[in-house]
Amino acid sequence: MELIDRYLQAVKFWLPKGQQEDIAAELLEDIQSQIEEKESALGRNLTEDEIAQALKQRGRPLLVASRYSPQGQQYVVGPLLFPAYRFVLKVVALCYVMPWLLVWAGFILFNPPFRSHHSIRYDLLSVGGPFWNTIFIVFGTVTAVFAVLERMQSRTNFLENWDPRKLRPVVDPRRISRLSSVIEIGVNLTFIVWFTSGLWMRFISEVSGARIVLTGQWKVFFWVLLVIASGNIILSGTNLLRPYWTVVRAGLRLLADAADAWVFCWFFKAHLLAAISSPHLSPAQAAALRDLINTNLEKAFPFAVLACVLVVALVNVGRFIRLRSNGARPLQRWRRAW
């Protein structure tokens, strides 16, 4: 009987305080009935091994106790909120953890002082390192928020209150917003006007008494930007008239974005600044300032490349994926059927 007492004590440990005695008494009665029945069938008392076997069949104390938990409150994040939880985790991984890793990789690859103070072993693999700290904090926070929402949902059923009329309109992945086309045309036109009127072939600028002289490469830079901006206007104009993405136009947009990114990155590496002069600077100081600006721009080049690749890839790859997906088609078929 000592074995049964020990079993019941272990079950009670995992039960809610207010129900411990009641449930344990009922379990005891059930175990005694089972043993009595077996004993009368065998015509003798059960051995300790046989009792142990009978208890084992009932399951671990933790498992037995868990079955008495109120239904619907056993989850940190329950099935109702789990799809949203998984979605938020994916967004956090894509928009926070991935950029964190890429920036870290950029620093490790292109910044020797950073590299000398950091290592893959500590930063990425060590449990106490910055990467796992970031993971624990970010994912822990999301889980904690959803755990609170789960509790609120189980008490108030706030997810039951919804209105189908407030659902967002159906999105056609191929549709191009006319507003965004108009904005693109406006921005590119403004840029061209400003660029051609204010910076037309200007190699020398006067800013607050200081004289800034650019190298001959500025001419190439100028024409390339002008061509890209003009191309963007033509593409956005076509998009305005025919507001649906096609593979050809998505490809052209990718090329235009890649060209923009290339020029932007080139700007960092081109050493466009030929000379600076100012009444407040000696020629040596001015030359040092020029070199400092050019060198720092060059140092920032890898990060500019990284940022451009990320932005261009995220925007354009997403567009191609949406174009290839058949998301809208079943709905269209459904509508046609009506």
Place this chain on the structure above:
Amino acid sequence: MAHSIKEETGQDAFENLRLELRRGCLVLAVLASLGEEQYGYTLRKILTSHGIAIDEGTLYPLLRRLESQGLLTSRWREEEKRNKRFYQLSAEGKLVLKQLLSEWQGIHSSLDGILKEAHCGTD
């Protein structure tokens, strides 16, 4: 190898669906058996004798849940020199059982119709 994994998955799926199917039926069987006062052990015996095997780890939590929903009443009473907890349908439980049985019969006849039709279609 792939075949045995598939077989195992199919077996798992069957087991999950079987448990799901049984879950609702068990509630009905328990309610239907408690028109007269029973304690847990005898109730389990009654269900088993009718071909519905239920382990104590499922039965007792279910009885408590049904009691907390007001469908059962329970009281401790001494019988054969031992304290036992006896359960019985409450007035509300009787009403709910009646509704559930009508639902069950509706489902049964609908399913029967579907199965007959499907059987005709496959013949």
